[in-house]
Amino acid sequence: MAYTTIDDPSAFFQTALYTGNGGTQSITNTGNSDLQPNWIWTKVRSETGSHRLVDTVRGLTKPMFSNGTDADADETNYSAFDSDGFSLVNESLNENTRTYVAWQWKAETSFSNDASATSIGSVDSTGSVNDTAGFSIVSYTGTGSNATLKHGLSTVPKMIIVKNRSTAQHWQVYHTSTGNTKSSQLSGGGAPDTAATYWNNTSPTSSVFSIGSGAPTNGDGNAIIAYCFAEKTGYSKFSSFVGNGNANGTFVYTGFKPAFIFLKNTERNINWEILDNKRPSTGQNPADDILFPNTNDAESSSQTDRLVDFVSNGIKIRGTSNQMNASGQKFIYMAFAENPLVTSTGVPTTAR
Numbered sequence: 001m002a003y004t005t006i007d008d009p010s011a012f013f014q015t016a017l018y019t020g021n022g023g024t025q026s027i028t029n030t031g032n033s034d035l036q037p038n039w040i041w042t043k044v045r046s047e048t049g050s051h052r053l054v055d056t057v058r059g060l061t062k063p064m065f066s067n068g069t070d071a072d073a074d075e076t077n078y079s080a081f082d083s084d085g086f087s088l089v090n091e092s093l094n095e096n097t098r099t100y101v102a103w104q105w106k107a108e109t110s111f112s113n114d115a116s117a118t119s120i121g122s123v124d125s126t127g128s129v130n131d132t133a134g135f136s137i138v139s140y141t142g143t144g145s146n147a148t149l150k151h152g153l154s155t156v157p158k159m160i161i162v163k164n165r166s167t168a169q170h171w172q173v174y175h176t177s178t179g180n181t182k183s184s185q186l187s188g189g190g191a192p193d194t195a196a197t198y199w200n201n202t203s204p205t206s207s208v209f210s211i212g213s214g215a216p217t218n219g220d221g222n223a224i225i226a227y228c229f230a231e232k233t234g235y236s237k238f239s240s241f242v243g244n245g246n247a248n249g250t251f252v253y254t255g256f257k258p259a260f261i262f263l264k265n266t267e268r269n270i271n272w273e274i275l276d277n278k279r280p281s282t283g284q285n286p287a288d289d290i291l292f293p294n295t296n297d298a299e300s301s302s303q304t305d306r307l308v309d310f311v312s313n314g315i316k317i318r319g320t321s322n323q324m325n326a327s328g329q330k331f332i333y334m335a336f337a338e339n340p341l342v343t344s345t346g347v348p349t350t351a352r
Helices: none
Strands: 013-019 025-028 039-044 052-055 059-064 078-082 085-088 099-105 109-113 125-130 135-141 147-150 157-164 172-175 182-185 208-211 223-230 236-242 251-253 256-265 273-276 308-311 314-317 330-340
Touching: 013 025, 013 256, 059 078, 085 099, 099 273, 109 147, 135 147, 157 208, 157 236, 223 236, 256 308, 256 314
Parallel strands: none
Antiparallel strands: 013 099, 025 085, 039 052, 039 099, 052 059, 078 085, 109 125, 125 135, 135 223, 147 208, 157 172, 157 223, 172 182, 236 330, 251 314, 256 273, 256 330, 308 314
């Protein structure tokens, strides 16, 4: 059995729930460790409203919307990335009595790569990285020609999410289980596209990732952002499973008790889904409170065909919907841990 190198996942990823007050407020994380986030993905739960994503590389006032193709926006929702959370002002993410969720990741260390000086990649990149947690935020300017970029990690990324910040383009997702010839659209529900213009039909390495000539990942002169994820035993998992269409659904082994699950049926025009360990607030199985990254829909709950159990070493699918468990069809996923199955000291965790 492989022990984790991260005994406390809350140092690198946390989910926060809060209720808007119509004024200003600070949202404090409640994990075992303080977490000052570098990437915050926030969604209103009780009403329709866009997903808003901000990071420390682009800045607090530059949200992007996973449910749309828009370029960077200009808004003032956040006043600070705090040492243990973040602070809000009276705007789109703090309306009185509305309920919200915020997923937060830590990157921490800034980097800047002059490709011609370092011989790493063919295009300059800057960003923020946390190699321990396998997460980096990479900013670059597109060239319109096939290129490679330093991602800042010491191991191969298994998933990369890219958005052109300058023009209206779909978000693109490279996932290890769909391969380097295909790209999924986070902002859409369709099956993955096949084209070399996304990833140049080339898999990431331990130092760089590749982009093709297309505008979504490499528009000439366009500002572009990439979120890169490498897998860490007991903390994160990027893989796939095949549905079986019944309530005794597929068991998906992650090697940890999940805090966050993000999945997509790759064979249908159907929504992405996000579940986490804070919704429902009872923290009990099965979980059925779902948000859809590619729509502005309010939270969906109490749908018996979309049930999932969070267990000590993965998830057990209980729903029968095509969105969750279509028989014989492939689903890709990204998962982060609440607790590792076994810590570095050999202490096991338990299901909720």
